[in-house]
Amino acid sequence: xxxxxxxxxxxxxxxxxxxxxxxxxxxxxxxxxxxxxxxxxxxxxxxxxxxxxxxxxxxxxxxxxxxxxxxxxxxxxxxxxxxxxxxxxxxxxxxxxxxxxxxxxxxxxxxxxxxxxxxxxxxxxxxxxxxxxxxxxxxxxxxxxxxxxxxxxxxxxxxxxxxxxxxxxxxxxxxxxxxxxxxxxxxxxxxxxxxxxxxxxxxxxxxxxxxxxxxxxxxxxxxxxxxxxxxxxxxxxxxxxxxxxxxxxxxxxxxxxxxxxxxxxxxxxxxxxxxxxxxxxxxxxxxxxxxxxxxxxxxxxxxxxxxxxxxxxxxxxxxxxxxxxxxxxxxxxxxxxxxxxxxxxxxxxxxxxxxxxxxxxxxxxxxxxxxxxxxxxxxxxxxxxxxxxxxxxxxxxxxxxxxxxxxxxxxxxxxxxxxxxxxxxxxxxxxxxxxxxxxxxxxxxxxxxxxxxxxxxxxxxxxxxxxxxxxxxxxxxxxxxxxxxxxxxxxxxxxxxxxxxxxxxxxxxxxxxxxxxxxxxxxxxxxxxxxxxxxxxxxxxxxxxxxxxxxxxxxxxxxxxxxxxxxxxxxxxxxxxxxxxxxxxxxxxxxxxxxxxxxxxxxxxxxxxxxxxxxxxxxxxxxxxxxxxxxxxxxxxxxxxxxxxxxxxxxxxxxxxxxxxxxxxxxxxxxxxxxxxxxxxxxxxxxxxxxxxxxxxxxxxxxxxxxxxxxxxxxxxxxxxxxxxxxxxxxxxxxxxxxxxxxxxxxxxxxxxxxxxxxxxxxxxxxxxxxxxxxxxxxxxxxxxxxxxxxxxxxxxxxxxxxxxxxxxxxxxxxxxxxxxxxxxxxxxxxxxxxxxxxxxxxxxxxxxxxxxxxxxx
RNA sequence: GGGUGCUUAGCUCAGUGGUAGAGCGUCUCGUUUACACCGAGAAUGUCGGGGGUUCGAAACCCUCAGCGCCCACCA
Numbered sequence: 001x002x003x004x005x006x007x008x009x010x011x012x013x014x015x016x017x018x019x020x021x022x023x024x025x026x027x028x029x030x031x032x033x034x035x036x037x038x039x040x041x042x043x044x045x046x047x048x049x050x051x052x053x054x055x056x057x058x059x060x061x062x063x064x065x066x067x068x069x070x071x072x073x074x075x076x077x078x079x080x081x082x083x084x085x086x087x088x089x090x091x092x093x094x095x096x097x098x099x100x101x102x103x104x105x106x107x108x109x110x111x112x113x114x115x116x117x118x119x120x121x122x123x124x125x126x127x128x129x130x131x132x133x134x135x136x137x138x139x140x141x142x143x144x145x146x147x148x149x150x151x152x153x154x155x156x157x158x159x160x161x162x163x164x165x166x167x168x169x170x171x172x173x174x175x176x177x178x179x180x181x182x183x184x185x186x187x188x189x190x191x192x193x194x195x196x197x198x199x200x201x202x203x204x205x206x207x208x209x210x211x212x213x214x215x216x217x218x219x220x221x222x223x224x225x226x227x228x229x230x231x232x233x234x235x236x237x238x239x240x241x242x243x244x245x246x247x248x249x250x251x252x253x254x255x256x257x258x259x260x261x262x263x264x265x266x267x268x269x270x271x272x273x274x275x276x277x278x279x280x281x282x283x284x285x286x287x288x289x290x291x292x293x294x295x296x297x298x299x300x301x302x303x304x305x306x307x308x309x310x311x312x313x314x315x316x317x318x319x320x321x322x323x324x325x326x327x328x329x330x331x332x333x334x335x336x337x338x339x340x341x342x343x344x345x346x347x348x349x350x351x352x353x354x355x356x357x358x359x360x361x362x363x364x365x366x367x368x369x370x371x372x373x374x375x376x377x378x379x380x381x382x383x384x385x386x387x388x389x390x391x392x393x394x395x396x397x398x399x400x401x402x403x404x405x406x407x408x409x410x411x412x413x414x415x416x417x418x419x420x421x422x423x424x425x426x427x428x429x430x431x432x433x434x435x436x437x438x439x440x441x442x443x444x445x446x447x448x449x450x451x452x453x454x455x456x457x458x459x460x461x462x463x464x465x466x467x468x469x470x471x472x473x474x475x476x477x478x479x480x481x482x483x484x485x486x487x488x489x490x491x492x493x494x495x496x497x498x499x500x501x502x503x504x505x506x507x508x509x510x511x512x513x514x515x516x517x518x519x520x521x522x523x524x525x526x527x528x529x530x531x532x533x534x535x536x537x538x539x540x541x542x543x544x545x546x547x548x549x550x551x552x553x554x555x556x557x558x559x560x561x562x563x564x565x566x567x568x569x570x571x572x573x574x575x576x577x578x579x580x581x582x583x584x585x586x587x588x589x590x591x592x593x594x595x596x597x598x599x600x601x602x603x604x605x606x607x608x609x610x611x612x613x614x615x616x617x618x619x620x621x622x623x624x625x626x627x628x629x630x631x632x633x634x635x636x637x638x639x640x641x642x643x644x645x646x647x648x649x650x651x652x653x654x655x656x657x658x659x660x661x662x663x664x665x666x667x668x669x670x671x672x673x674x675x676x677x678x679x680x681x682x683x684x685x686x687x688x689x690x691x692x693x694x695x696x697x698x699x700x701x702x703x704x705x706x707x708x709x710x711x712x713x714x715x716x717x718x719x720x721x722x723x724x725x726x727x728x729x730x731x732x733x734x735x736x737x738x739x740x741x742x743x744x745x746x747x748x749x750x751x752x753x754x755x756x757x758x759x760x761x762x763x764x765x766x767x768x769x770x771x772x773x774x775x776x777x778x779x780x781x782x783x784x785x786x787x788x789x790x791x792x793x794x795x796x797x798x799x800x801x802x803x804x805x806x807x808x809x810x811x812x813x814x815x816x817x818x819x820x821x822x823x824x825x826x827x828x829x830x831x832x833x834x835x836x837x838x839x840x841x842x843x844x845x846x847x848x849x850x851x852x853x854x855x856x857x858x
Numbered sequence: 859g860g861g862u863g864c865u866u867a868g869c870u871c872a873g874u875g876g877u878a879g880a881g882c883g884u885c886u887c888g889u890u891u892a893c894a895c896c897g898a899g900a901a902u903g904u905c906g907g908g909g910g911u912u913c914g915a916a917a918c919c920c921u922c923a924g925c926g927c928c929c930a931c932c933a
Contacts, residue, residue, distance in 0.1 A: 007892095008893095008895095009893095009895085175931090188930095189929095214933080215933065216933060217933070218933080229933095261931095262932090262933085263932060263933090265932095266933070267932085267933065272933075273933095278933075279931045280932080281931095282931095340932090341932095386862085389861080389862080390861080390862075390928065390929085393860095393862095393928090393929070394928090397929090397930095479927095480928090482928095483928090511927095513870095515869080515870070516870080517926090519926090519927090548881085549870090549871085551871085551872075553863095554864095554871090555926095555927090556870085556871085557871075558870095559882085561869095561883085562881075562882070565881065565882065567895065568893095568895040568896090569895090571895045572893065572896080574893085575893035575895095575896085577892085578892055578893085579892030579893075582892075583892090625871090625872075626872080629880070629881090632880090640892090640893085641897085724899090727898055727899065728899065730899090731886085731899045732899085736887080736888065737888055737890065737897080737898060738889090739890095740890095763890065808877090812877055813877080816876090816877090816913085816914080819913055819914085820913080821912090821913030821914085822913040822914065823913080824913070825914090826876075826913060827876090829876095830914095834876085834877090
């Protein structure tokens with residue numbers, strides 16, 4: 001084992017070798033066997049997305065943090081290096097990559113496209129998360145290794161068939177969201193609504209006695225109208241219900257129907273019913289048996305209306321239709337612009353077209369009910385709990401899920417059609433009869449992603465892994481994916497695994513935003529590249545920054561400066577450890593009996609014990625940010641700035657066996673504690689310090705409750721006050737910190753032992769002196785022998801400022817104590833605290849006043 | 859339209875009833891033998907506005923204003 005640390009910290013030097021070490025040791029494969037209770041954590045795949053998105057880095061950091069902690073606690077933790085979940089992001093990235101080579105998926109067939117994808121993945125090394133990217137050749141990039149992605153995996157076939165057999169998958173002609181550019185159906189959550197400027201025109205239908213005016217934002221669809229609907233209670237239109245009215249331009253007669261879906265107050269109270277091009281209208285049409293008239297093709301071009309508008313683009317047709325109606329004097333009113341919500345494709349932003357088409361659906365009602373109940377009755381917890389309502393709101397009002405996609409990339413729908421319109425589902429191991437043709441569509445990517453918690457464990461086979469690791473424990477992911485992925489894993493998990501939810505906790509974190517808190521987007525160019533930052537500052541620095549910013553469910557702003565700060569912290573730890581080891585920090589033998597230690601050693605152990613306890617509990621509660629904050633301040637402030645400084649005198653005097661041992665213990669424990677958030681540097685320092693094999697498998701620190709020692713904490717608090725005050729004095733007097741000053745301490749008995757340590761830190765030379773200046777801090781006094789006269793103005797200014805502060809503090813305390821309501825109702829502990837504050841401030845005032853008067857009359 | 863969250867130091871954010879905090883930035887000083895990716899010191903806030911509850915409010919309630927996010931079949 002390397003027992004020395006390099007004089008400077010270079011992340012790249014330690015990261016790559018450690019990956020190799022960890023991989024070789026098998027730390028990143030499923031660990032079998034343990035008498036301990038299984039504790040498993042699902043990790044989403046290390047994202048074969050082709051590009052590392054900062055959000056993935058955050059997911060990964062937090063999941064890995066929990067895994068490492070749990071493993072150190074002795075739980076069996078499962079690491080799933082699976083490669084499922086080829087998401088929409090993958091497709092986009094892959095497509096973009098291919099586009100740079102002049103290839104589009106339309107140019108090549110499905111098979112060729114998929115081949116290209118794998119070729120590209122292999123060539124580029126494929127992955128890119130901080131760990132995976134360094135695996136390089138140790139990952140099998142062959143297509144076979146990714147069959148879950150590419151082929152019709154057994155799990156997908158099995159679940160599809162199971163759902164189909166239970167009547168939960170059906171094919172239907174419905175109005176779905178259709179992207180005329182991507183030429184595919186989209187599910188509800190792939191639709192992005194935005195308020196767009198459109199037009200709102202009122203059109204008079206009919207002739208003579210039978211006339212009615214409807215309002216629309218999509219005038220061109222009137223060519224496909226099958227009816228006009230009014231509310232059954234609408235007095236204005238009672239006489240028209242049941243009559244037929246002339247549809248202009250199309251010159252057809254259509255019925256006027258009554259339906260409660262119509263709102264009387266909106267528009268004219270009369271609605272055109274375009275059954276094939278609007279979901280509401282479709283519903284009404286079904287109820288009233290209205291004809292479906294399709295007037296637009298898949299590209300959003302008018303077709304089949306039998307009018308002169310056929311062949312026009314939908315938006316051109318809109319203008320043309322309005323003009324034609326205007327020429328006939330049928331436009332009664334128009335509002336332009338009319339701001340209203342319009343659906344767009346989440347991938348290409350094209351305005352969506354509701355389109356009548358045959359698609360496959362999952363009947364979600366029973367699945368969603370189960371998924372909702374699992375959270376409602378507490379079997380699954382959502383952290384933070386504030387986000388649970390959002391989950392319920394969505395899952396309790398879910399529409400049936402359109403799962404067919406007209407894309408190239410994905411699992412093909414395992415449905416085959418016979419020559420006489422037979423429909424069969426071909427399950428795993430089955431073969432379609434000759435002459436049957438497979439449905440050309442593929443499944444929504446979330447269909448297979450929903451299987452992740454058990455398909456990765458071998459399901460539908462009853463594998464050992466499945467038995468041991470299902471249900472998993474904690475899913476950590478961003479709240480933005482709650483509906484897309486989490487809810488679907490819940491539904492399918494409960495369905496496929498006999499009502500056992502896939503995990504007991506859903507820990508949601510926020511999204512990463514830019515340094516100004518703005519959402520990152522490619523078009524704004526404010527995205528950050530995590531790889532670049534890892535190369536520049538080290539993986540630990542990026543991980544620590546992400547973890548430190550991760551408050552449950554809240555977004556975090558990420559800027560290069562923060563990462564630089566974390567790198568500085570890592571360097572600080574490195575240097576402190578190097579210094580400690582140079583001075584003999586060790587872990588040999590038992591820790592000395594606590595009672596025999598000096599107050600400085602007791603104090604750091606006390607601080608350590610509290611930090612360990614708090615960090616442990618915070619991490620268990622998924623409070624990553626607060627845990628990191630505590631570790632940061634313990635390491636930097638308590639350990640580096642105070643403990644090491646106060647111990648220097650002891651190190652130089654040689655009487656420090658206990659301190660060396662305590663320091664070794666503190667570092668050992670701190671490294672264990674920090675390992676989950678800074679794995680590389682802690683592993684390196686820990687193995688150097690302890691000679692241990694690996695921190696990955698070391699035990700998680702346990703807080704020593706018996707090390708918590710208020711007496712030492714108070715004592716060190718006094719030392720800190722004295723030191724700070726003398727530093728201030730030196731600073732105000734313009735004395736260089738390197739200049740040694742002859743001085744004498746007049747300290748109470750309990751502090752006397754620590755005068756040498758303080759003098760060392762403060763660069764004071766102890767001895768008998770002729771004092772020319774002094775500082776008084778509480779019951780202590782430090783006298784100096786300054787060669788030159790002190791700066792009276794600066795000194796007076798300092799004292800006067802202290803005096804003013806003390807007066808202010810005393811006043812606020814006094815006001816409280818004079819308040820009868822406060823005295824009567826405030827709890828005793830608070831009153832005591834205020835009394836003590838008053839006593840302290842008044843003695844401070846006395847002291848400072850005396851010093852000031854001495855300054856005036858030396 | 860319905861939810862939901864936010865508004866605290868120049869910036870990004872912690873802080874769920876007892877004298878306002880952190881990181882970064884700013885200013886001054888400093889090459890003290892772990893560290894200039896450092897050390898020491900300093901400055902900085904009517905805690906969005908207005909009401910209320912309370913002995914006491916950044917925190918709890920009401921209200922107003924601004925911003926954000928999610929959901930949404932009002933043509």
